Each structure stands twice: as structure tokens, then as C-alpha cells.
Amino acid sequence: MPKKILVIGAGSWGTTLSKLLAEKKLDVTLWVRELELLEKLQKTNRNEYYLPQILLPTNIKYTNDLSLAKQADIIVLVTPSHVVREICKQLAKIGVNNKIIVSCAKGLEEGTFCRMTEIIAQELPENKIAALSGPNHAENVSEKQPTATVIACADEQVARKLQRIFSTTYFRPYTNTDVIGVELAGAFKNIIALASGVLAGLGFGDNTLAGLMTRGLAEISRLGIALGAQAHTFAGLAGVGDLIATCVSKHSRNRWAGEQLGKGRSLEDILQETKMVVEGVRATQIAYKLAQVHKIDMPITSKLYEVLYEKKKARTAIKELMKRDHTKEEQFVEII
Structure with a gap:
């Protein structure tokens, strides 16, 4: 010791x-x-x-x-x-x-x-x-x-x-x-947790949250793998485990901040109120830029970026996500 x-x-x-x-x-x-x-x-x-x-x-x-x-x-x-x-x-x-x-x-x-x-x-x-x-x-x-x-x-x-x-x-x-995977999973899950709070603030229920978490895991995994992470890390504690905890917990500052956004408060007011750092705000901006550089499809991250930084209404962003072109669901084995 x-x-x-x-x-x-x-x-x-x-x-x-x-x-x-x-x-x-x-x-x-x-x-x-x-x-x-x-x-x-x-x-x-x-x-x-x-x-x-x-x-x-x-x-x-x-x-x-x-x-x-x-x-x-x-x-x-x-x-x-x-x-x-x-x-x-x-x-x-x-x-x-x-x-x-x-x-x-x-x-x-x-x-x-x-x-x-x-x-x-x-x-x-x-x-x-x-x-x-x-x-x-x-x-x-x-x-x-x-x-x-x-x-x-x-x-x-x-x-x-x-x-x-x-x-x-x-x-x-x-x-x-897999240090890369563990760190990227821990950073990017905050994006999806922030989005989960927005859904809660808008009054959406379990179906919406489950869809967000599942599709969110798919897109943060795609970006992580492009940056050198091992895919199986996103299926473990640092990935899906941390994602679940941060998206559903009352202790999650990212979920709390998203919920305040969903209720109509400004990002500036929210960040001024909390003593703790809301890492998902910064992570969304960084992941959005990285996705563009590496040409990774990250629709949830992109819409959250627009809500945070371009003043798009959250309900509008959700409607746009739901109206995207239809496609098949890739299996996680295909992602990895």
C-alpha cells in the first residue's frame, strides 16, 4: 500500500x-x-x-x-x-x-x-x-x-x-x-445525459428516454471508435453503465441542467445557479466539432448543439430528429 x-x-x-x-x-x-x-x-x-x-x-x-x-x-x-x-x-x-x-x-x-x-x-x-x-x-x-x-x-x-x-x-x-475508450465514454455520455434531462423537462416519459439512451449510445460509440477506442468498452461500466446512471439519476448535474433547459430556462441562468460544472455542455460542443472532422453521423449530439448554442427550441429539435430519413437499426456488433 x-x-x-x-x-x-x-x-x-x-x-x-x-x-x-x-x-x-x-x-x-x-x-x-x-x-x-x-x-x-x-x-x-x-x-x-x-x-x-x-x-x-x-x-x-x-x-x-x-x-x-x-x-x-x-x-x-x-x-x-x-x-x-x-x-x-x-x-x-x-x-x-x-x-x-x-x-x-x-x-x-x-x-x-x-x-x-x-x-x-x-x-x-x-x-x-x-x-x-x-x-x-x-x-x-x-x-x-x-x-x-x-x-x-x-x-x-x-x-x-x-x-x-x-x-x-x-x-x-x-x-x-483501453484508456482511450474509458475516457471518451465518460466524456461523451454527459451529452446524452444532458439530452435526457431536456426530455424530462418537456414531460416525455420512459419510451422517449429509452430511445434516446439506446440511439445515443450508438452515436457516441461510433465517434469513440473513430478516435481509437475499443468498441467493447462502450458496452461496459465506463460506457453503458455510466450512461444509465447519468441519464436517470437525481444526482446527475447534467440531467438536472437539461431538465431546466427543457422547462424553458436559459443556459446562462442554469450555469450561474449551479456550483458544479456541467461537463455535458462543453462535451456537446467538442463532440459536434469532432464528428464533423471525422464525418461521423451524430444526430442527437448535433440537435443538442443547436439547442445549446444556436437557440433552437428543444421541441423543434426533437421533431426534426423524428422526421429524419428512415433507416435500419444497426446492431451493436455492426458498430463494433
């Missing part, structure tokens, strides 16, 4: 992973960006901003000093995707080498379209890098509800080491060497 673990990011997921690791009696430090939240955590052992209902173990240490990364054996990076490069640049200045870095962010970088592990590798090349992703709502894991996840790493020994470290009686990691 590692001597020291630094978790960077004190949102609900970073807090939950710190709790999980600390309960295994590991030496865990949680890095907190906001000084006000840091003080509250140190005084109360409770994250009042993101996970107020959970009392945290007293053996978690809290810090705002990123230089402690130099002493850590494992760094768990749990920040929004758009700040990953910024954090990695700070870690590079500190001099972080020969560590295991676990990326828990689900998204792609605007402009470069880089996956999170690609960003980490560019900025911190002298480290082993893995990705943790799956149907893992922090609220459920913090309450010790049985949960499965995926740890992806090109180095199987590193993946198995992390599997042992994160494994508990309620949190079961599976290993996978």
Missing part, C-alpha cells in the same frame, strides 16, 4: 474518494482550492458545500498547499476537466516525478480535444497515469452503496495496484487497458 495519497479537488467526488481511502487507514490529504471551505473542513470534518450530509473520517488531512504533491506516492486528480492543465502546470513547477497520477475528470479539453490523461502526460511525462471512471455518483458511494467502477491504465501492473488500493466492501474496481 502507498505511504501517502494526495487528492486534488474537494468537490463531492474528491471528498468521497478521500473518505473511502481514509477509511482504509491510508495517509490521505485532500487539497482544497477555496480557503473558506478549507477552514470549514478543518473545523467540522464536513464538506458543507458539496457533501453536507456526510461526516468525514478524522484522519483526513486538509491543505491548500499544492507542494505537498512532491511527498505523495499517488496523486488523485479530481478537478473539473477545464482546469486539469492548469493544475498539471503547477505540479510541473513543483517537480512531480515518479508518481502514480489517477485522473477522475470526465471531459475533453477545448481547442486541443485532448483527453485528461493526454494532458497529464504532456505536462507531467515522468509519471504513471491512469483513469478512474464509471457509474459513480459521489452521493451513493459516500453512503457506501454497492458500486462498480473501472480503472484504466496502459500498464496492467499499475492498474492492478490501484484496484487493490481503491477496493472496499462497497466499491469494486475493474481494470481495463
Whole structure:
């Protein structure tokens, strides 16, 4: 077992992973960006901003000093995707080498379209890098509800080491060497989750949601495969598993944001209201551009892009999807 673990990011997921690791009696430090939240955590052992209902173990240490990364054996990076490069640049200045870095962010970088592990590798090349992703709502894991996840790493020994470290009686990691697929599935499912919320906000029911999820999985799989992912990853926990959880859960910030859109609220107002990052908004724009570059048919993503960025009415977008030219349903084996 590692001597020291630094978790960077004190949102609900970073807090939950710190709790999980600390309960295994590991030496865990949680890095907190906001000084006000840091003080509250140190005084109360409770994250009042993101996970107020959970009392945290007293053996978690809290810090705002990123230089402690130099002493850590494992760094768990749990920040929004758009700040990953910024954090990695700070870690590079500190001099972080020969560590295991676990990326828990689900998204792609605007402009470069880089996956999170690609960003980490560019900025911190002298480290082993893995990705943790799956149907893992922090609220459920913090309450010790049985949960499965995926740890992806090109180095199987590193993946198995992390599997042992994160494994508990309620949190079961599976290993996978398809880092590309695991990361892309985790990023692109947020698009379909956002769309699922729009349907809920408009008052549509189970039939509509089932159709969206099934056809959504088909199109994000097509794009993922074009970008180098293995098809079977989209049929696993990081793909369909995470898709289901994010599309139907009350804890999904992407579904919530979509539901507000469906009810007629503006995107600007929605994003201002929530403290958490709605990754599906950025992911939709990126996937839309990638689909054009790689000539991948992504009708749901394209219509959601028009709703988000071109002010198209959601009901109009749905009608246009339903009136598309008729075709056969490709089987998943044909997609793969």
C-alpha cells in the first residue's frame, strides 16, 4: 500500500474518494482550492458545500498547499476537466516525478480535444497515469452503496495496484487497458445525459428516454471508435453503465441542467445557479466539432448543439430528429 495519497479537488467526488481511502487507514490529504471551505473542513470534518450530509473520517488531512504533491506516492486528480492543465502546470513547477497520477475528470479539453490523461502526460511525462471512471455518483458511494467502477491504465501492473488500493466492501474496481475508450465514454455520455434531462423537462416519459439512451449510445460509440477506442468498452461500466446512471439519476448535474433547459430556462441562468460544472455542455460542443472532422453521423449530439448554442427550441429539435430519413437499426456488433 502507498505511504501517502494526495487528492486534488474537494468537490463531492474528491471528498468521497478521500473518505473511502481514509477509511482504509491510508495517509490521505485532500487539497482544497477555496480557503473558506478549507477552514470549514478543518473545523467540522464536513464538506458543507458539496457533501453536507456526510461526516468525514478524522484522519483526513486538509491543505491548500499544492507542494505537498512532491511527498505523495499517488496523486488523485479530481478537478473539473477545464482546469486539469492548469493544475498539471503547477505540479510541473513543483517537480512531480515518479508518481502514480489517477485522473477522475470526465471531459475533453477545448481547442486541443485532448483527453485528461493526454494532458497529464504532456505536462507531467515522468509519471504513471491512469483513469478512474464509471457509474459513480459521489452521493451513493459516500453512503457506501454497492458500486462498480473501472480503472484504466496502459500498464496492467499499475492498474492492478490501484484496484487493490481503491477496493472496499462497497466499491469494486475493474481494470481495463483501453484508456482511450474509458475516457471518451465518460466524456461523451454527459451529452446524452444532458439530452435526457431536456426530455424530462418537456414531460416525455420512459419510451422517449429509452430511445434516446439506446440511439445515443450508438452515436457516441461510433465517434469513440473513430478516435481509437475499443468498441467493447462502450458496452461496459465506463460506457453503458455510466450512461444509465447519468441519464436517470437525481444526482446527475447534467440531467438536472437539461431538465431546466427543457422547462424553458436559459443556459446562462442554469450555469450561474449551479456550483458544479456541467461537463455535458462543453462535451456537446467538442463532440459536434469532432464528428464533423471525422464525418461521423451524430444526430442527437448535433440537435443538442443547436439547442445549446444556436437557440433552437428543444421541441423543434426533437421533431426534426423524428422526421429524419428512415433507416435500419444497426446492431451493436455492426458498430463494433
